Amino acid sequence: MEDFIKVAKRENNAKRSYLYVNPLQGKHVPVSPIASISVFTCLAKMLEQRFPQERLLIIGFAETATAIGSNIAYEAANADYYINTTREDVLGTDYLFFTESHSHATEQRLVKKKLEVVLDKIDRIVFAEDEVTTGNTIEKLVNVIKSEYRGVSCKFSIISILNSMSDERMDELQHRDISCEFLHRIPFEYHISDVNKYKYERLRSDIPKGNKTNPIWIDIGNSWNCRVVQDTVTMREKLNAFVKETMEQLSIDPKTDSLLVVGTEEFMFPGMLLGKKLEQQLNIPVVRFHATTRSPIEISLDQNYPLHNRTPLESLYERERKTFIYNLQHYDRVIIVTDSNQKNLNGMHNLLSALEEYGNKNVTVVNWGDANAEE
Template sequence: MYKEKQLVGIAKRENNTKRKYLVVNRLQGKHIPVRPKEAFQMFSELAAQVREAYAGERLLLVGFAETATAIGAALATELDTLYIQTTREDVSGAEYLYFSESHSHATEQKLVRNELDGRIEAIDRIVFVEDEVTTGNTILKIVNLLAAEYPGKTAFAVASLLNGMQEEALEVYRKRKIPVHYLVKTDHSSYTQAAEGYRGDGKYFAKDERPALVTELRVNGKMDARRCVQAREYRKACGELWTTIKKTDFFVDKKRVLVLGTEEFMYPALYVAERMEEQGIFVRCHSTTRSPIAVSSEEEYPLHGRYELESLYETGRRTFIYELDKYDAVLILTDARDGGRGVDTLVNALKSCGNQEIFLVRWCSHQTHASSHMVCCPRE
């Protein structure tokens, strides 16, 4: 059983008047580096609640981008269900259902509609998976959207690591017959005041766009969870990705390794990191993020160093990585097709912390010219 203080760190959102605080989960592997085993243990406890509640039902789990994509995938693989994540990226050939996350720094969310049209008759319940539910308003938006698109076709439920919903919001869910599952109940009444009390005097590093050399491996066989996948097949594909990485020598004789995911692409990074941890290696895993969060020198504050990056997915979009350190080797895992200056900024941020052996693995869904060997790629 988890306690609030084990999981919850209160941080200050940068230039966001809608919600001034951000709950940073200490074990999730998003903003703070984490042992992959600890992240998966936490996800497994939430999966157990869903398994007990809906034994015998045909489930579709929906993980919310970007922070809950790994949680949703982990639950789906453990429960052997269908899985899809929401996204803010463009998916080739997709038609979308749009909804908004009004408190977020990036408000637009999308769900690929094509993937539901042919499957809805085989789904008894859609379970929305989140890292943290505060008011429940965002999930109600997508529930209302799906209920209108597919009237009477499916039931709904919510599963999150943290739940801060007040009684009035929970009553709305009860009346709508939408069960709510969570590991820890939180009280957000003091979070705004706590966030405003921090100094925000941590270390901020501007993006460095100079061309950077990085050893790159392109691996075919990607499954994209922005489209509906059978979770067991998704995990199998991640296993094949790991098998290819294992054949390289990048982590041989390395005692400390960092595995980094990129934005929405989190689960494969955690999966690979867990496999490395099983090899007896000291491994930490987290990922880049769109979230602009203040950092502070105060010890109790969850984030102390912030590196500004350019997104690997969209030119000109700011992204960030927090709490970097020096490791014997760093593995960046991404499904971004190119990355451009985004790769440069991430590699330069890692090098500024003393990291010298940096490897980029790009998971591709089709054959590429560099798919069968490792190439040293300067970014122009």
């Protein structure tokens, strides 16, 4: 179980002082992309076996579960469509709004564009998460969807790596036609008292500047907007073409011993998929993936605690939005994969400066189109 769950302390969050950090999730903790994708693919196979005759719309939850949801949609044969919730602005659309009350950023949105058409073509919506504690946030979104699209006849399910809901709560959701699938069941508030046993480090407040790194820039066309619903045939074609074209343009020294791929906030799966291909095809001893995040989490030097260093950044997507990257270290090569399209150059400058502070000077930035481009 410790492969899947570490308890960490949220910074200044009175609503929920803890959160579960999954070392295999590829968000906060650097991890082998092959290891992450193997876990997420298990969830895809579960859905194929559980709902073999149904057409599915997969919804990944921003920001930590976007790679999980995307990978499920990419792998599951019965996944027909994919979209993830978002906190970003998307041009040319309206939104369904709901809240995630325990989060550092409570407002969540689901882009309405094309959604009504898709709802008439599917049998079930599956919400993908890393860990489900109460199911309250997902239930709120189900209610919003039912209220907005009163003729919707599809069913609903939750799929997650971890589930800590009580039997009573799962029965309650089942009575509301929301079924729960998961890899591992853990007790409610599992080990949350562990957050009291660590000594926490003083948190850094200054954003790194003074970057001298001159990265290689690669722009890839035919972008994939994960925040607007899209059929999975097109999604797979775009992702595969992105990986192929990027690998053709990357020049990796055969003597490279370590390589890091960094995703940005909600935009995780393309970088993770690229990392998997690099890990499979190149003889590099260490390949890792993780992503920048909005989540403010305490750090500790205790070896049993998951997060040991934290660098504050400005977002690549919006000026003055505070984000973080955890557990940085030195790698021979770093590849940043983003769809921010240079919206905030200060944010990119901060990220490059943070990498440089850990000795990372051989950096490539891969930009895959514009996250705000209309589909």
